[in-house]
Amino acid sequence: MFIPHTEADRAAMLEKIGVQDIQELFEAVPEKFRFPELQLEQAATEMEIMQELDEIASANFSVRDLICFLGAGAYNHYIPSVVDSIIRRGEFYTAYTPYQPEISQGTLQAIFEYQSLITALTGMDVSNASHYDGATAVAEAVNMAYAQFRGKRNKMVLSPGLHPHYRQTVHTYVQGTPVYVVGDRPEELNNGPDGLNKYLDADTALVVVQYPDFLGRVYDFTDLANQVHHAGALLAVAVNPIALGLLKPPGEFGADIVTGEGQPLGIPLSYGGPYLGIFATRQQYVRKMAGRLVGETIDNRGQRAYVLTLTAREQHIRREKATSNICTNQGLIALAATVYMSILGKHGLREVAELCYHKAHYAAKKIAEIPGFSLGSEAPFFHEFGVRCPLPVSEINEHLLEYGILGGYDLGQDYPQLKDHMLLAFTEMNSQEDIDLLVDSLSEMVTEASHA
Amino acid sequence: MPEPQLCDISVPGRRGMRYPAVDVPKSELPAGLVREELPLPEISEVDVVRHFTRLSQLNYAIDLGMYPLGSCTMKYNPKVNEDAARLSGFALIHPLQPVDTVQGALALMYELQEMLKEIGGFPAVSLQPAAGAHGELTGVLIIRAYHRDRGDTQRKKILIPDSAHGTNPATSAMAGMEVVQLPSDARGNIDLEALRSHCDERLAGLMLTNPNTLGLFEENILEITEMVHAAGGLVYGDGANMNALLGIARPGDLGIDVLHYNLHKTFSTPHGGGGPGSGPVGVSELLADFLPAPVVTIVEEGDEEIPPLYGYSTPAKSIGRVKAFYGHFGMFVRAYTYIRMYGPDGLRKVSEHAVLNANYLRVLLKDTYRVPYDRVCMHEFVAEGRWADAPDIHALDVAKRLMDFDFHPPTNYFPLIVPEALMIEPTETESKETLDAFAAAMLRIAEEARNNPDILHSAPHQTPVGRLDEVKAAKELVLCCGVSAPAI
Numbered sequence: 057m058f059i060p061h062t063e064a065d066r067a068a069m070l071e072k073i074g075v076q077d078i079q080e081l082f083e084a085v086p087e088k089f090r091f092p093e094l095q096l097e098q099a100a101t102e103m104e105i106m107q108e109l110d111e112i113a114s115a116n117f118s119v120r121d122l123i124c125f126l127g128a129g130a131y132n133h134y135i136p137s138v139v140d141s142i143i144r145r146g147e148f149y150t151a152y153t154p155y156q157p158e159i160s161q162g163t164l165q166a167i168f169e170y171q172s173l174i175t176a177l178t179g180m181d182v183s184n185a186s187h188y189d190g191a192t193a194v195a196e197a198v199n200m201a202y203a204q205f206r207g208k209r210n211k212m213v214l215s216p217g218l219h220p221h222y223r224q225t226v227h228t229y230v231q232g233t234p235v236y237v238v239g240d241r242p243e244e245l246n247n248g249p250d251g252l253n254k255y256l257d258a259d260t261a262l263v264v265v266q267y268p269d270f271l272g273r274v275y276d277f278t279d280l281a282n283q284v285h286h287a288g289a290l291l292a293v294a295v296n297p298i299a300l301g302l303l304k305p306p307g308e309f310g311a312d313i314v315t316g317e318g319q320p321l322g323i324p325l326s327y328g329g330p331y332l333g334i335f336a337t338r339q340q341y342v343r344k345m346a347g348r349l350v351g352e353t354i355d356n357r358g359q360r361a362y363v364l365t366l367t368a369r370e371q372h373i374r375r376e377k378a379t380s381n382i383c384t385n386q387g388l389i390a391l392a393a394t395v396y397m398s399i400l401g402k403h404g405l406r407e408v409a410e411l412c413y414h415k416a417h418y419a420a421k422k423i424a425e426i427p428g429f430s431l432g433s434e435a436p437f438f439h440e441f442g443v444r445c446p447l448p449v450s451e452i453n454e455h456l457l458e459y460g461i462l463g464g465y466d467l468g469q470d471y472p473q474l475k476d477h478m479l480l481a482f483t484e485m486n487s488q489e490d491i492d493l494l495v496d497s498l499s500e501m502v503t504e505a506s507h508a
Numbered sequence: 509m510p511e512p513q514l515c516d517i518s519v520p521g522r523r524g525m526r527y528p529a530v531d532v533p534k535s536e537l538p539a540g541l542v543r544e545e546l547p548l549p550e551i552s553e554v555d556v557v558r559h560f561t562r563l564s565q566l567n568y569a570i571d572l573g574m575y576p577l578g579s580c581t582m583k584y585n586p587k588v589n590e591d592a593a594r595l596s597g598f599a600l601i602h603p604l605q606p607v608d609t610v611q612g613a614l615a616l617m618y619e620l621q622e623m624l625k626e627i628g629g630f631p632a633v634s635l636q637p638a639a640g641a642h643g644e645l646t647g648v649l650i651i652r653a654y655h656r657d658r659g660d661t662q663r664k665k666i667l668i669p670d671s672a673h674g675t676n677p678a679t680s681a682m683a684g685m686e687v688v689q690l691p692s693d694a695r696g697n698i699d700l701e702a703l704r705s706h707c708d709e710r711l712a713g714l715m716l717t718n719p720n721t722l723g724l725f726e727e728n729i730l731e732i733t734e735m736v737h738a739a740g741g742l743v744y745g746d747g748a749n750m751n752a753l754l755g756i757a758r759p760g761d762l763g764i765d766v767l768h769y770n771l772h773k774t775f776s777t778p779h780g781g782g783g784p785g786s787g788p789v790g791v792s793e794l795l796a797d798f799l800p801a802p803v804v805t806i807v808e809e810g811d812e813e814i815p816p817l818y819g820y821s822t823p824a825k826s827i828g829r830v831k832a833f834y835g836h837f838g839m840f841v842r843a844y845t846y847i848r849m850y851g852p853d854g855l856r857k858v859s860e861h862a863v864l865n866a867n868y869l870r871v872l873l874k875d876t877y878r879v880p881y882d883r884v885c886m887h888e889f890v891a892e893g894r895w896a897d898a899p900d901i902h903a904l905d906v907a908k909r910l911m912d913f914d915f916h917p918p919t920n921y922f923p924l925i926v927p928e929a930l931m932i933e934p935t936e937t938e939s940k941e942t943l944d945a946f947a948a949a950m951l952r953i954a955e956e957a958r959n960n961p962d963i964l965h966s967a968p969h970q971t972p973v974g975r976l977d978e979v980k981a982a983k984e985l986v987l988c989c990g991v992s993a994p995a996i
Binding site: 057058059060061065066068069070072073074075078081082083084085086089090091092093094095096097098099100101102105106108109110111112113114115116117118119120122124126128129130132136138140141142144145146147148149150151152153154156157158159160161162163165166167168169171172173175176177182183185186188189190191192199219221222224225227228229231232233234274276300301302303304305308317324325326327328329330331342348349350351352353354355356357359360361363365366368371372373374375376377378380381382383384385386387388389391395397398399400401402403404405406407408410411413414415417418421436453457462465484487488491 | 510511513514515518522523524525526527528530531532533534535537538540541542543546547548549550551553556557559560561563564565566567568569570571572575577580582583584585586588590591592593594595596597598599600601602603604605606609610611612613615616623626627629638639640641642644645648649652653673674675677678679680681682683684685687724725727729730755756757758761762776778779780781782783784785786800827828829830831832833834835836837838839841845847848849850851852853854855856857858860861863864865867868871872883884886907908911916917922936937938939940966968971972973974975976977978980981982984985986987988989
């Protein structure tokens with residue numbers, strides 16, 4: 057299949073090496089454990105495996121089969137055809153990390169443009185070439201803040217409105233370090249940005265908030281940034297990049313670090329990955345930032361060209377002294393986001409953001425009119441909001457599924473006080489008809505329940 | 509001519525994409541929170557496509573030729589993988605859907621866990637880590653959690669051979685462990701005496717790459733794992749070089765307690781110009797309870813007519829979650845496809861031919877390029893790019909000159925213990941003709957090194973750009989379009 061050797065090739069190669077058969081090459085392997093019989097299914101041909109995979113895939117209900125109102129950190133957006141046609145080019149997806157710039161200018165320039173677009177979108181000075189996802193990008197922000205203060209400030213404040221997976225990931229990352237995490241108390245969810253002030257002191261290294269937060273709410277963080285800076289700490293804002301098509305960028309609030317889940321930028325849902333960890337910061341912190349970075353320079357022929365730069369920060373040079381062990385970035389996924397931002401551009405991204413915004417607000421108004429349902433918060437929101445329901449969320453979702461609707465996220469899982477609260481998300485993929493069907497289905501449930 | 513930047517081809521008023529009009533009554537935008545400027549480019553679809561297509565043509569890639577890139581396993585990426593991952597039942601499912609609507613995805617993940625367990629010889633696997641270094645972090649945190657669970661909080665010392673990849677020490681430091689470097693012996697194995705001297709009550713574990721980064725199978729592997737275990741430590745296996753071991757030996761059988769697999773190296777998922785990777789972790793029975801949460805399990809056994817019901821569980825003493833959701837699912841589909849297409853006999857053939865190819869090249873080159881640890885190698889070997897009679901030539905010059913012959917250079921200056929190292933890994937997907945052509949290019953370059961050294965120093969000549977001014981890049985730090993930032 058993908059091994060091209062003929063019998064004659066093998067014979068000639070073995071003779072050249074000076075051994076009788078291939079097995080002889082493995083004598084360094086302890087005999088007792090050499091050549092185990094692997095208990096795996098026998099090989100399938102391409103035709104057979106595609107049939108098998110078709111069957112497995114068809115056991116899933118996709119967002120093509122269902123109307124999707126589920127968000128909570130991963131969003132169903134339209135992906136222009138251009139995106140996949142570019143990232144499916146073998147020259148991009150079968151290329152290696154661009155350590156050899158002379159034959160990697162395509163990848164390098166694409167990353168450079170990714171960095172340019174991310175800084176423009178977030179209002180920050182520099183972006184790295186990306187991290188694994190939104191959760192690990194926050195963990196890297198914690199890492200960077202720890203490195204910035206060299207252990208003199210070890211307290212990290214996480215807003216309870218930060219995605220639960222992001223908070224859990226940070227807790228995992230820091231378990232071997234002197235860093236400690238405060239603030240992520242579910243019961244303080246409604247305290248707003250001011251509620252974090254009480255955690256600021258001389259040991260605070262970093263405050264992390266989300267924009268829009270996990271419940272879709274949007275706050276102005278200007279005052280918080282001032283307070284955080286007054287305490288000598290850094291502010292990180294985890295963003296949804298689509299929201300930044302409409303909303304003030306965190307750079308304007310005075311954020312020191314912007315992280316984000318880049319999935320909404322043209323990346324398929326793909327059951328949670330691979331996604332894209334956005335990471336941008338201020339110029340003064342660039343040397344403490346982890347991850348790959350591409351810079352512009354010239355070659356020995358005087359041409360403009362690109363190269364991985366400041367590599368001396370990274371693990372392959374600094375080894376145990378590096379800020380992070382990060383090695384890969386999300387190369388191809390960052391390319392997809394770059395193509396997405398290029399094709400949508402200034403106008404397209406604003407349109408998508410506004411479509412999301414208006415549809416969500418239409419839905420919120422309609423749902424709040426259904427007896428028994430009410431909005432979980434009065435705060436401004438972007439394209440996602442919490443709804444208090446008259447029935448358990450799981451029951452509602454089962455009912456919605458019968459109508460071909462993928463319902464919302466059960467907030468009670470992460471916030472005990474939000475039992476029977478559902479988080480619903482709206483994008484340009486949801487037509488008014490879809491939203492009306494959702495509203496009708498919810499109303500019907502209430503009617504049925506009251507008759508039962 | 510260099511390709512212009514996006515900001516250069518942007519023209520006010522141009523559009524690449526149009527969206528339907530808003531079909532619901534509009535709401536008021538949030539006061540004070542709307543941005544005034546969105547400084548993104550304005551480009552037509554044609555121009556976007558041409559820009560990125562032209563950029564793609566500046567890249568080298570597996571689809572264009574061989575990457576003899578030691579420690580990175582750049583094998584062919586089957587096209588069927590790409591179709592598989594894009595099936596709508598895989599690409600268009602939301603990670604938080606109720607599990608009964610994604611039983612196919614869970615079945616595939618469960619089966620992939622089973623396959624990786626079998627191939628690595630481990631009773632438990634987590635698919636969650638996003639890349640090799642991420643798998644390492646997961647593994648070291650598991651080792652740490654294991655010792656703490658037993659009250660051994662003083663066990664913080666992680667031993668790392670001097671030939672190891674930089675992520676090993678970086679990961680250990682990030683997990684709050686103390687790094688101690690171990691020397692290699694004259695045959696390229698771990699120095700057993702040095703190892704013994706560190707086997708004490710502070711030992712947390714040893715991070716071992718086997719075959720090591722010299723491409724050599726650790727000849728004392730059983731003695732090493734026994735010694736570490738006897739001292740109460742655990743052995744971490746860096747799976748970067750797993751392509752030598754499929755159906756050859758199972759790391760779990762050799763006494764490795766935790767290992768990360770690189771789906772993007774061994775199991776043919778594409779490197780994508782630097783990611784996404786995927787670094788599942790396999791562990792021994794002792795460590796199964798510490799795996800990151802969640803893992804895929806069977807909730808209700810099936811029978812002949814009904815498939816099992818799959819769901820998630822959280823291991824009892826889990827280190828926690830290492831990323832959002834469950835891992836790089838799109839990569840799982842590709843790796844599953846690959847393993848199913850090879851089956852048990854095919855996987856063994858993969859490693860056999862990877863090793864055959866490496867040894868063939870070693871023999872073709874070793875009289876011209878010194879191979880400091882010259883014994884039968886596994887899937888890669890390390891040669892030196894230096895000659896006494898060509899004193900100004902370095903491994904870098906050899907590497908750059910190779911580009912003129914349409915080959916990607918080998919990994920160079922790594923491992924650190926070999927001077928002017930050229931680390932060569934051909935993989936099983938290269939034919940004898942390609943290997944012969946590569947060897948011929950290498951031999952010709954060795955001749956040029958003596959007869960025409962300038963052509964090496966000024967190489968490459970045939971590439972879109974020549975050698976770059978890396979000092980300028982680091983000094984001026986121009987990191988985005990249209991902005992020239994001052995150096996700090």
